[in-house]
Amino acid sequence: MGSVTDVNQYDDSLLIKSLKEAVIAGFITFLMAAILIGVKSEIAIGGIELKYRWGALFAAAGIAAAGRFVLSYLFWGRDTKVGDYLDKGLNGLSGATSGMGKIIPIALLALAILLPFLLMQAVPAQARYYLDIATVVLIYVMLGWGLNIVVGLAGLLDLGYVAFYAVGAYSYALLATTFGLSFWICLPLAGILAGFWGVILGFPVLRLRGDYLAIVTLAFGEIIRVVLLNWYEVTGGPDGISRIPRPSFFGLADFKRGDSGFAALFDIPYSPMHRIIFLYFLILALALLTNWITNRLRRLPLGRAWEALREDEIACRSLGINTTNTKLSAFAIGAMFGGIAGSFFATRQGFISPESFTFIESAIILAIVVLGGLGSQIGVVVAAIVLIGGTEIFRNLEEYRMLVFGLGMVLVMIWKPRGLVSTRIPSVFLKERKAVSADLVAQGEGH
Amino acid sequence: MATTRKTTMTRTPLLSVQHLTMRFGGLLAIDNLSFDAYKGDITALIGPNGAGKTTVFNCITGFYKPTEGRIGFAHETDAYDKIDALTASANRSDIHGSALYLLERMPDFEISRDAKVARTFQNIRLFGGMTVLENLMVAQHAPLMTASSFTFGGLFGLKKYQDGHSHAMELAKFWLNKVGLTERADDPAADLPYGDQRRLEIARAMCTEPKLLCLDEPAAGLNGKESAELNELLLFIGKEHGTSVLLIEHDMNVVMGISDHIAVLDYGKKIADASPEEIRNDPKVIAAYLGVDEDEVEEAVKTPVKKKAAKSKGAKK
């Protein structure tokens, strides 16, 4: 990527021009703001008093000048926009085309593995807080990867994905509380049950195309939630299910203080952080498994058929592909990962209720997939970190958080309508694996 | 250049379309059409625009369910003896005996997968965002699915799948080479020029290893050189490779140059069914193409006044 140096080899005339424009913009703002911002009337003894706010006035002028400078210097005056360089960096993320593509996922993975230890060293007091955020981000990464199979690969717009998340969570909660089955048995069962529901819900909607598919999946998502809410005898209705068993350390030890505990097993001092770190690594492993299977499937005939389905269903049928089964398999496998993520959610929270599975969850997961770039695995990671991590970290901004969130989405959609990492990596190659530009890739049904 | 082989009654057909009728509401798109395509032949289906040719293809390949009629497809020559028994039964194919299929009873993907009838589309339908090679691999879905033990074996990289994969790659490379796209194997299909896309679609259909290849206007939009190359490719497929071809085409250089046998369709009815030489001189066919009455043509053929044909409206390319 030698072109990065071009940014530094600016020509001086552009710099001077931009500076001039910045000064003019600052001056105009100064004049306009002089009355609006510079003076303020305040109630004082015996009437009203004028106050001069020089600081605010200069700040406003300064912001305007700086903003103008950035725009003129970095964006308007150039043939190649700064955005293009960002583009290149992001596309590098998707791999194959550049060395960056291979390094970044490995670096992210290394960071993910080392994160608990780094946090314990760097900020021991807040390690738990940050690790909780990281765990939530990873749940969404896993959900995003699961939905990516349905929406990104098979091109079936599913607005009710949260239904499978809920099925997984309730499956684990009910199996564990009523039959006392352990987490490690329930985890695959919950995945299978969710996959089974994926097939059941998939059947009626497969004949639908376009917007209708999206609307009916949305409705199914709501139906599941309403059933959970009203089937009081089984699901506890709005009260939810509480006291869901925590996972054990592979059946060897729990995370309580005492002889049966994890700390006792390894003969180390007890710490409540052990459980947090264990949960973090558990979801990391589950998410990586999802990613591994998805990447593997993409290179198998089934995954290739999903992508072909997204490109052209009629051509698929003319080549002997059973499109019904292919779509159902995408629904089922996507749902299975959703269900596994759901049972992790249940065991982590210890309490679930239908409130955790509202439409907004589906929307957020879909936003992660779409913003990340349909079909791109690393894009989902970036989008989940930004969307989920970002909103958690800026929680103290309160309602402005959603404003910033919305603004960010709008900006990404303008700048990169096909998502952050939009290039497609071919599943097989003869001589060289060349990334396919997003403009050529079809989006499938309902987009 | 048409071969002199006779399409006599003694040869049993590969494909046998019998009394095919297709109605769209009030429109009778195909009207009691019967024709046969023989093994090893290039059979052409021609006719003016809107005659119902594509509709016939859609019925053969299962995209439309015909209103009436029967479409037999036999992998072995003596299979047609059993067609009436098969029709009377509720089955769609006679796999135990001699591999006879009733295509009108089969869903579209089974026609390609089991009966081995492949097709291309009048408006090209490639997987544009996938590479040329991927397009050819998707076409080998069914054998690859078996090799991957329906994904489970493939997931763990079993040897059986690896063998299946390399076999599929070999087949893809063979057809890439045949259509001259080896250099572009790793480029997205949507990036190819039009002529290459047409040839890729043929290669993709051939990768399903069909017994009958149905081509819907493969020469449309090709220039003279490309269309000559297409002739060569189709002759290779039909004569050397041994896949029978059913061809819809408006380009008479292609049709007359390579087909053994031509069926002519007009307003959904078959108006002629013969060798290229006979079709070339058939007044009914000329009339259908020029949009005039048969008598007028006979007259025109007798009195060689050149302007006559040009004057009549509605001539098709």
Ligand SMILES: Nc1ncnc2c1ncn2[C@@H]1O[C@H](COP(=O)(O)OP(=O)(O)OP(=O)(O)O)[C@@H](O)[C@H]1O
């Ligand atoms: N799905 C459909 N619904 C209604 N009418 C149809 C449908 N498909 C085809 N037709 C009609 O059937 C008739 C035959 O169409 P068809 O596409 O088979 O013609 P064609 O011979 O392939 O013509 P061309 O040379 O232009 O491709 C036309 O009148 C067409 O409008």
Ligand SMILES: [Mg+2]
């Ligand atoms: Mg047509």
